Amino acid sequence: MRLNLSNRESGTVKAAINNYGDSLKEEYECPCGKGIVVYERDNIVGHKHRQTDCHCKDCDKIYSFNRGEATPKN
Numbered sequence: 001m002r003l004n005l006s007n008r009e010s011g012t013v014k015a016a017i018n019n020y021g022d023s024l025k026e027e028y029e030c031p032c033g034k035g036i037v038v039y040e041r042d043n044i045v046g047h048k049h050r051q052t053d054c055h056c057k058d059c060d061k062i063y064s065f066n067r068g069e070a071t072p073k074n
Contacts, residue, residue, distance in 0.1 A: 005026060006029055026040075026067070028068060039051070
């Protein structure tokens with residue numbers, strides 16, 4: 001199921017001398033509408049990180065989350 005995007009922030013990050021990258025943070029409404037799902041990505045030379053967190057206890061028990069998507073857990 002696709003989630004509704006509620007906020008998006010992006011920017012340039014300087015991690016060290018001559019070591020730049022970009023960051024992205026997207027907030028989505030959780031399926032029940034009571035919380036949010038946060039997707040964060042850092043793309044810095046030598047360090048790439050992606051993370052998706054659900055800030056709703058009910059939906060976190062029922063769904064697995066990825067960028068902008070919720071999939072029922074089996």
